[in-house]
Amino acid sequence: MAVIKPEMMKSYIWLQTADGSIQQVEQEVAMFCPMICHEVIQKGMGSSKNYAISLPQRVNPAMLSLILDYCRFHQVPGRSNKERKSFDEKFIRMDTKRLCELTSAADSLQLKPLVDLTSRALARIIEGKTPEEIREIFHLPDDLTEEEKLEPLKNTTDDPRIRLLNRLYAKKRKELKEREKLKNVEVEEERVDDRSVDDLLSFINGGNGDSKGIKSSKSKKKNRKRKDQQKSASANEASKNHDKESNGLNSVCHSAEGGQKIRPSIGATSNIQDVEDDIFANKNEFDDGDIDDEIDPALKEKIDREVEDFARRLNSDWPERMQEILSLGQERKPVHFSLNGNGSVRRYATxxxxxxxxxxxxxxxxxxxxxxxxxxxxxxxxxxxxxxxxxxxxxxxxxxxxxxxxxxxxxxxxxxxxxxxxxxxxxxxxxxxxxxxxxxxxxxxxxxxxxxxxxxxxxxxxxxxxxxxxxxxxxxxxxxxxxxxxxxxxxxxxxxxxxxxxxxALYSPKRPAVDIAEVFLWLMAVGTILCASYWSAWTAREVAIEQDKLLKDASEEFLQAGSVGSSGYVDINTMSAILFVVIASCFLVMLYKLMSFWFVEILVVLFCIGGVEGLQTCLVALLSCFRWFQRFAESFIKIPFFGAVSHLTLAVCPFCIAFAVVWAIYRRISFAWIGQDILGIALIVTVLQIVRVPNLKVGTVLLGCAFMYDIFWVFVSKWWFHESVMIVVARGDKSGEDGIPMLLKIPRMYDPWGGYSVIGFGDIILPGLLVAFSLRYDWLAKKSLRAGYFVWAMTAYGLGLLVTYIALNMMDGHGQPALLYIVPFTLGTFITLGKKRGDLKILWTRGEPERPCPHVQLQPLQQKE
Missing domain, CATH: 3.50.30.30 (Glucose Oxidase; domain 1)
Structure with a gap:
């Protein structure tokens, strides 16, 4: 029940995790991941459940949920560095195992910012730890042979410590080879790249440290060697492709250069650099003798002491499991996409x-x-x-x-x-x-x-x-x-x-402060309540007159049987007023959670059923006023499952059904809003004619609960759901449609950026119940317009709705809970006037004035007998 201005509608895509589960997520959030961005742009995947994007094996539902939370926060433009830092610190507060899984999942989705964040967290965990302690933290086995531990370090910087350490290892390796020769054991020589703990920490923390080699496992060495050659060729090809790319392109779909994102959607991506090749590129081997002997003896002695401690700590390399978790384990090729060359104009909302x-x-x-x-x-x-x-x-x-x-x-x-x-x-x-x-x-x-x-x-x-x-x-x-x-x-x-x-030409037209569409929408809402109130009051007066006639001619048995009730109407009580708001809240949450294209289709069917009933009721009542149709309205025929139905209803019903079906089929055309408003107004008028508030007490409870309901789901729900549930449902963000059909809307006629002004059914029906009650009371009490309550209640509703539009413009178009302004105006006016005129007690309890009993003359006869 929120009044909103047009905003850019969100779109959603389908993702399938490794366990086969499929879920629908916001496209602007999911596109923050370059891998998903590539699948959407280049392959057109994710548009439906049957074409869901298959995520890598390492992305399970739990990890996907965490990644989407991270993307949902960071894709919002304009957040300060302090906010992002605070969020990141809280986000990575998890156990080591979960942190490793999140790093691996983020890496498989090519989400480098999250990989960097989690890698830095892992680096802080292992910083200052010995290799044994690191293996204990991550439950890693020591699977290196003595020879692999003594392999020389490949480092392109002429660091004397590394060079002296290579000398130390060269001597030990020579002794090992001699022992193996004595045992006639044939050892296969294979180059292995080692990297130090400090170098790996430098990579994890995003530094441009020197490159090291990647350790190969003892098993499957020949296969891995072939893979390294293929990887090197692929890296060269990616490097060539990168040189051909435009310098203006960023590395991922979500990059922002000195700017802030407006609305993430399908974004083009440029080359995603192969960071693994840069950081852990394979270097040329050098011999053990390639060590500088021209080092100052004093410096050499000092470095030797450092090397001894360095050697003790560097007695092992990272196992393959850590390489899979912390390195960018898969090759990343440049992502390209085809341009939309049809010249269509993309629409954005101001x-x-x-x-x-x-x-x-x-x-x-x-x-x-x-x-x-x-x-x-x-x-x-x-x-x-x-x-x-x-x-x-x-x-x-x-x-x-x-x-x-x-x-x-x-x-x-x-x-x-x-x-x-x-x-x-x-x-x-x-x-x-x-x-x-x-x-x-x-x-x-x-x-x-x-x-x-x-x-x-x-x-x-x-x-x-x-x-x-x-x-x-x-x-x-x-x-x-x-x-x-x-x-x-x-x-x-x-x-x-x-x-x-x-x-x-460049120009930026401004939206008018007040569009004529808002004026028409105001007139439509006020006129709907006005018509429904008069119909409800007229029906109530006719029923009262009919009751008086029956009671005047009533016999003793009839009087003892009870008073005559009005059939065909539903009087709300206090409990049903409270339950209405509770049920409405549950239904709103269900809409929010289950909102999709097919769910909106179901709502369209339900709206058409209600619209057909409302339109048929209104047309039959309107045509019955003409004498040419009275005979058809008063003649009935029995129909199975429906009971007695008038001939006029049978004649009108096919037209109403056809009208609703045509609207449902062509509801996406530009002027379909006319059909939606006709069906909506007919439904609202019918509800206000059937459902009644019996007294001011029930009306106060109903509108008071609706007042809190509207405020909660427009404003407070952001704290739990990170977005306004009411506005999301009203816009139909998750459905791919232009909102749910339970709205009255009019296109903004003089707005250069287009869109619709809309108002929910609840903002008309709930206050309309109180306004209709005021007119029924005035007619039964035979009050004039000035001395009655209807004119004041109607004026209060119009002013409340007007203030809603003023607030909407003052808040730059942010959705506003209309009942926040309408309820105080209507209910406050009614209670204030009732107290001032002395009618508050009758209005609060009875809801109708006291009338003389039309059969009072029967009482003496009854006593006499």
């Missing part, structure tokens, strides 16, 4: 930008609000297409109207990254550059000095990023900077490279 202005710091010269920018394109003087970009934190503000924006020629930067002075001469053109190799402000400064009038930066992903100022120094950039998604930039480059004259 709310995705301006809602997070407070998370990026501002300072002189870097204080712009993040806004979406429209970039219309003219090809050879003909307007072809319009792209959407995002403005930078720095630079001048853009024009808000297209007629004030200049059509300017577009030129490619040379070099493409615009990190150095362009070779081509610029005379006021807008320059198109690639992201990467230098900061955004550096690119803008270079473009400004070269004579460009504006700079368009092509992102390396198909999404948009915020461009902020990287340093703390003030900046003074006098040309606007706009970032475009990668597909848009690729199309523009293609046009320019084909010698086509391309010109663009």
């Amino acid at each position: 709310g995705d930008i301006v809602h997070q202005d407070n998370v990026a710091p501002k300072r002189p010269g870097c204080s712009n609000n993040f806004v979406l920018v429209k970039v219309p394109i003219w090809i050879n003087g003909i307007e072809e297409i319009e792209y959407v970009g995002v403005g930078a934190r720095f630079g001048p503000t853009l024009e808000s109207k297209e007629k004030h924006a200049n059509h300017t020629k577009l030129a490619l930067a040379d070099p493409p990254d615009c990190c150095s002075t362009p070779r081509n001469q610029l005379t006021g053109e807008i320059i198109l550059v690639h992201r990467g190799n230098c900061s955004f402000t550096e690119k803008a400064n270079v473009a400004e000095e070269a004579g460009a009038s504006a700079i368009l930066i092509i992102n390396n992903q198909t999404e948009l990023f915020k461009m902020v100022c990287e340093s703390d120094a003030d900046v003074d950039i006098k040309i606007p900077a706009v970032m475009l998604p990668q597909d848009a930039g690729a199309n523009l480059e293609k046009y320019i490279n084909n010698n086509t004259r391309v010109s663009v």
